[in-house]
Amino acid sequence: MQSKMKESDPILEVENLSASTDNLPILKGVSLAVYPGEIHAIMGRNGCGKSTLSKIIAGHPSYNITNGDIKFLGENINSLEPEERSQSGIFLGFQYPIEIPGVSNLEFLRVSTNARRKFLNKEELDTFDFEELVKEKLEIVKMDHAFLSRSVNQGFSGGEKKRNEILQMALLEPKIAILDETDSGLDIDALRIVASGIKKISNAQTGIILITHYQRLLDEIKPNYVHVMSDGQIIKTGESDLALELEIGI
Amino acid sequence: MVNENLVQDVVKEPYKYGFVTDIETEKIEKGLNEDIIKLISQKKEEPKFLLDFRLRAFKKWQKMKEPDWAALGYKKIDYQDIIYYSAPKQKEKISSLDEVDPKLLETFDKLGIPLTEQKKLTNVAVDAVFDSVSIATTFREELAEHGVIFCSISEAVKNHADLIEKYLGTVVPASDNYFAALNSAVFSDGSFVYIPKGVTCPMDLSSYFRINSGDSGQFERTLIIAEESSSVSYLEGCTAPMFDTNTLHAAVVELIALDDASIKYSTVQNWYAGDEEGIGGIFNFVTKRGKCLGKRSKISWSQVETGSAITWKYPSCLLLGEESVGEFYSVALTNNLQQADTGTKMIHIGPKTKSTIVSKGISAGNSKNSYRGLVKMGTKATGSRNYSQCDSMLIGDQASANTFPYIKSQQPNSEIEHEASTCRISEDQLFYLQSRGIEFEEAVSMMVSGFCRDVFNQLPMEFAAEADKLLALKLEGSVG
Numbered sequence: 001m002q003s004k005m006k007e008s009d010p011i012l013e014v015e016n017l018s019a020s021t022d023n024l025p026i027l028k029g030v031s032l033a034v035y036p037g038e039i040h041a042i043m044g045r046n047g048c049g050k051s052t053l054s055k056i057i058a059g060h061p062s063y064n065i066t067n068g069d070i071k072f073l074g075e076n077i078n079s080l081e082p083e084e085r086s087q088s089g090i091f092l093g094f095q096y097p098i099e100i101p102g103v104s105n106l107e108f109l110r111v112s113t114n115a116r117r118k119f120l121n122k123e124e125l126d127t128f129d130f131e132e133l134v135k136e137k138l139e140i141v142k143m144d145h146a147f148l149s150r151s152v153n154q155g156f157s158g159g160e161k162k163r164n165e166i167l168q169m170a171l172l173e174p175k176i177a178i179l180d181e182t183d184s185g186l187d188i189d190a191l192r193i194v195a196s197g198i199k200k201i202s203n204a205q206t207g208i209i210l211i212t213h214y215q216r217l218l219d220e221i222k223p224n225y226v227h228v229m230s231d232g233q234i235i236k237t238g239e240s241d242l243a244l245e246l247e248i249g250i
Numbered sequence: 251m252v253n254e255n256l257v258q259d260v261v262k263e264p265y266k267y268g269f270v271t272d273i274e275t276e277k278i279e280k281g282l283n284e285d286i287i288k289l290i291s292q293k294k295e296e297p298k299f300l301l302d303f304r305l306r307a308f309k310k311w312q313k314m315k316e317p318d319w320a321a322l323g324y325k326k327i328d329y330q331d332i333i334y335y336s337a338p339k340q341k342e343k344i345s346s347l348d349e350v351d352p353k354l355l356e357t358f359d360k361l362g363i364p365l366t367e368q369k370k371l372t373n374v375a376v377d378a379v380f381d382s383v384s385i386a387t388t389f390r391e392e393l394a395e396h397g398v399i400f401c402s403i404s405e406a407v408k409n410h411a412d413l414i415e416k417y418l419g420t421v422v423p424a425s426d427n428y429f430a431a432l433n434s435a436v437f438s439d440g441s442f443v444y445i446p447k448g449v450t451c452p453m454d455l456s457s458y459f460r461i462n463s464g465d466s467g468q469f470e471r472t473l474i475i476a477e478e479s480s481s482v483s484y485l486e487g488c489t490a491p492m493f494d495t496n497t498l499h500a501a502v503v504e505l506i507a508l509d510d511a512s513i514k515y516s517t518v519q520n521w522y523a524g525d526e527e528g529i530g531g532i533f534n535f536v537t538k539r540g541k542c543l544g545k546r547s548k549i550s551w552s553q554v555e556t557g558s559a560i561t562w563k564y565p566s567c568l569l570l571g572e573e574s575v576g577e578f579y580s581v582a583l584t585n586n587l588q589q590a591d592t593g594t595k596m597i598h599i600g601p602k603t604k605s606t607i608v609s610k611g612i613s614a615g616n617s618k619n620s621y622r623g624l625v626k627m628g629t630k631a632t633g634s635r636n637y638s639q640c641d642s643m644l645i646g647d648q649a650s651a652n653t654f655p656y657i658k659s660q661q662p663n664s665e666i667e668h669e670a671s672t673c674r675i676s677e678d679q680l681f682y683l684q685s686r687g688i689e690f691e692e693a694v695s696m697m698v699s700g701f702c703r704d705v706f707n708q709l710p711m712e713f714a715a716e717a718d719k720l721l722a723l724k725l726e727g728s729v730g
Contacts, residue, residue, distance in 0.1 A: 102700025115687030
C-alpha cells in the first residue's frame with residue numbers, strides 16, 4: 001500500500017490539494033504519491049474532479065490552487081507555467097485533444113519535442129532527423145505517416161486523436177504521464193493499440209496515472225493502485241481488484 | 251481571463267522602422283490648387299498630355315465628395331494642410347548609384363533594402379522611393395537585356411511617353427473615386443514595369459516606399475504592363491517614421507495583362523500604425539486594380555497588411571479576357587486603435603473567367619478589421635466561377651471584425667461560393683500547445699501563422715519568410 005516504505009523518492013506528490021475555478025471549489029484536499037514504475041488508476045463519476053486534478057497538475061490557468069502542494073521530483077511546481085511542467089517531464093494526455101487549424105502536426109510535434117530535448121540538454125532535431133525519430137514512434141501507435149502532414153488533430157477521428165496523444169507521449173518521454181480518459185471512445189482494436197503503446201513507453205523509471213471509467217483499459221494495463229474520487233476527494237484507495245468492484249457498482 | 255490579457259501584451263510590438271532621416275529636402279508650399287499641380291508637373295518636366303491629365307483629374311476631384319461608406323472613423327483630412335511635393339535635395343543629374351546621397355543609401359540599408367552594387371539583394375531588382383521621388387533602381391541593365399523596363403514612373407514619362415499615354419488611367423480612371431482622383435492630380439513617383447511579349451521576367455521586381463517627412467503626403471503611382479505570354483512577380487514594401495500627426499498616403503496601382511500574361515503583385519504594408527492611444531500613423535487610402543484584358547491572362551494580388559492607422563484598400567480584378575483568372579490573398583492584422591477596411595472586387599465580364607478570394611483578418615487590442623468585397627458576374631460571364639473564403643480571428647475581447655460580402659450576378663450560368671468564419675484563439679488551444687512545452691508567445695505566433703498559412707503559401711518565397719517574421723514580431727513583443 002501507499003504507506004509502506006519505498007526504495008526511491010516519488011516522481012509526483014500531491015499533498016492535500018484544494019483548488020477552485022470561478023470561486024467554486026472543485027478539489028477538496030487530494031493527496032497522492034506516484035513512485036517510479038507505478039501505475040495508478042483514478043476512477044469516479046463525472047464531475048468528481050478527476051479531470052480537474054489532471055489539468056491542475058499540468059498547470060491549466062483556469063484553476064486556482066487554494067491550498068496544498070504539487071511536487072515533481074521533490075520540487076514544488078505550484079507556480080510553474082504549463083510549458084515548464086511539460087519540458088521538465090510531466091505529460092497530460094487530453095480527454096478531448098484540441099484542434100489547431102493551420103498548424104501542421106509534424107511541425108507541432110517537432111517544436112514540442114525540441115522544447116523537451118532542450119530542457120534535457122539534448123541536441124535539438126532538424127526536420128530531417130526529426131522525421132527519422134517520428135517514423136520510429138509512429139510504429140508504436142500504428143499511425144500512418146499521412147497524419148503528420150495534417151493540421152494538429154483537425155478532422156481526426158476520436159481514435160486518431162487519442163493515438164496522436166500517445167504519439168506525443170512517445171516523443172516527449174515524460175517522467176510522469178497522466179492520461180485523462182484516453183480509453184473513452186475507442187473501439188477494442190484501437191484500445192489495444194493505445195494500451196500496448198502506453199506499456200512500451202513506460203518503464204521502471206516512469207509513473208503513470210490513468211483516469212478512466214472502465215475496467216477494460218485496466219485489463220490491458222494493470223494498475224498498482226486504484227483510487228476512487230468523489231466530490232473532489234479521494235475516498236478510497238485499493239489494489240487493482242477495486243476497479244472491478246467499482247465497475248459493477250457503477 | 252488571465253491569458254487573454256497576456257495575449258494583449260504579446261501583440262504589443264515596438265515599431266522598428268520609426269526613425270527619421272535627417273536630410274535636406276526640397277518642399278513646395280502647403281495646399282492644393284491648379285498652380286501647385288502645374289508646379290509639380292513642371293518640376294518633373296512632364297509632357298503636356300500629363301499636365302492635362304492632372305488638371306482634368308483635379309477638376310473632377312473638386313466636384314467629388316470624400317467617401318464615408320467604409321467602416322472607418324477618423325478626423326476629417328484638411329487637404330490644404332498637406333505638402334504635395336517633397337524630395338531630398340540631390341545633384342541635378344544622377345548617373346550612377348555612387349552619386350546618391352549616402353544618407354539615403356544608409357536609410358534603405360537600415361530598412362534592410364541595400365541598394366549599392368556590393369550589397370544589393372540578389373535576384374530581386376529594387377526601385378527605392380523616398381517621399382516623392384525614386385532614388386535608385388537596381389539591376390536595370392540586366393533587365394534591359396531581356397527587354398524588361400523597370401524604372402520610376404517619372405523616368406517612364408520621359409523615356410516611354412507612348413506607353414504612359416496609352417495605358418495611364420485606363421484601369422483606374424481619374425474619376426474612379428475621390429482618392430484616385432486626388433492621386434491622378436498630384437502623383438509624385440512610383441514604379442513602371444513593362445514586360446515585352448513572351449518574356450518571363452528573370453527576377454522578382456520590387457518597389458520599396460519610404461515616407462520620411464511628416465507633413466507631406468505620399469501619392470505614388472505604379473503601372474505594370476505585361477504583354478502577351480509574359481509574366482512577372484512584383485513585390486512592394488512600405489515603412490514610415492513615427493510622427494504624432496497623421497500622414498496621408500493615397501496611391502494608385504494599375505496592372506494590365508494581355509493574352510496569356512500573368513502578373514503576381516505582392517505587398518507587405520508596414521506603414522507606421524500610430525501609438526497605443528491611436529496618436530499618429532499613416533492614413534492609407536489606396537486604389538489598386540488589375541485588368542485581365544487578354545484571354546487566359548491572370549492577375550494575382552497577395553497582401554500582408556500590418557501597418558497604418560487607417561487602411562482603405564481593395565485590390566481588384568477586371569476579368570475581361572475569356573478564361574482569365576483573378577486572385578486575391580490577404581492577411582490584415584490590426585492592433586491597438588488601428589482600423590482596416592480592406593477586401594477586393596472581382597468583376598467577371600468575359601466568359602469562363604475564374605476568381606479566388608482568400609482573406610484572413612486578425613484583430614487585436616481595440617482595433618477594427620473589416621473585409622469588404624464585391625463579386626460581380628456580368629451578363630456575358632457565362633461559365634464563370636468564384637470562390638471566396640473570409641476568416642476572422644479575434645484576439646482579446648475588445649477587438650472587432652466585420653465581413654461585408656457583396657454578390658451581384660447577372661448570369662445564371664455562373665457559380666459563386668462564399669465561406670466565412672470567425673474564431674478566437676481559445677484558452678484551451680493555448681493550454682494544449684503550452685502543455686506540450688511550447689512557450690506562450692510561440693504558441694500564439696504558431697496559431698496566427700497557421701491561420702494565415704493559405705495566404706503565406708501564395709507569397710514569393712523570400713517574402714513569405716519576411717511576412718511570417720513580421721507577424722511573429724508583431725506578436726512576440728520582442729525588439730527585432
